[in-house]
Structure formats: structure tokens, C-alpha cells
Amino acid sequence: MEDNTIICRCSDVTLQQVRDLIKEGYVTYDEIKRITRIGMGPCQGKTCGQLVLREIASATGQNIADIKFQTTRPPVVGVKLGLIAEEGRRNEE
Template identity: 60%
Template structure:
């Protein structure tokens, strides 16, 4: 497989169906921070909240901008730590109140 096909066929974000090519194109255009890439491509906004694409994008940004991974700000992690049904939260609160 040539490089171009490889970039087009490699999925970086499974939640939002984003390819390696889309990520690399955006970095080339100057969106060189994971938070900027996230806001255009929705990488990290899906149900897994960046657990898969986060480290992959960090690595791509590091390689393409010549920085080390510790110099790059990763996605912010926010609650809930795992997806939970709204109904469960609504009910749970009521039980605890009693």
C-alpha cells in the first residue's frame, strides 16, 4: 500500500470516522494543537472522549511540528469518566435524597 492510500484508509478517530489524512492535512494547514484539530474534525468529541484518538493525534502533532509529546497540550478530560444514562442519574439522585 502506498503512503497516500495508507493515510486515507487509516482511521484515527473511530467515534467520528476521521482518517489519518484528514488529521495530517489539518496540521499542515496550521491547526497544530490537538484542541484545534478536535474542534474542526470532532476527534475526541465522541463516546470514547479521545481515549483512542488522543494519543495518536499527540504523536502526529509531535512528528509534524518537531516538538516532543510533553510540549503539546493534550485534550482536557472532563466528567463523567464513563458514559452513563441520563435516566440513571436522574433516578439515582432521588434515591440518595431519601
């Protein structure tokens, strides 16, 4: 892959940015996430997560399975606030 390849499509983060951060010492997924916003967009890391984990693994010599991904939080897919509100009001009745 080219270094200028976008690997986080939600926040436009390139492979080069991730590699630079790893070199700077940000070697956990959460640290890279907090600086670049990788995994914070609409895909919630479903697209970029594995790519970042693989970069960390190859740079640090760890097994990819041993590297911690971000905490999975609700909702699984985007839900409109208005729908949640409507459902909430219906539950009150």
C-alpha cells in the same frame, strides 16, 4: 500507516484529514478536535488522542509530552441519564 486509515473511530476521521489540518496550521489538539470532532465521541479521545498528539509532535518537532491534550471532563465512562436521575431523586429523599 496508510493515509486513509481511520484514526478516530467515533467520528470517522482519517489520518489524511489530521495531516492536512496540521499542514493548514491547526497545530494544537484542541483546534484539530474542534474542526474534526476527534475526541468528542464515546471514547472521549482514549483511542485517538495519542495518535493525534504523535502526528502533531512529528510535524512540529515538539516533544509529545509537551503537547497539551484536551481537558479531561466527567464522566470517565458513559452513564445513562436515567440512572443519574434515579440517584438524584434518591438523594433528595
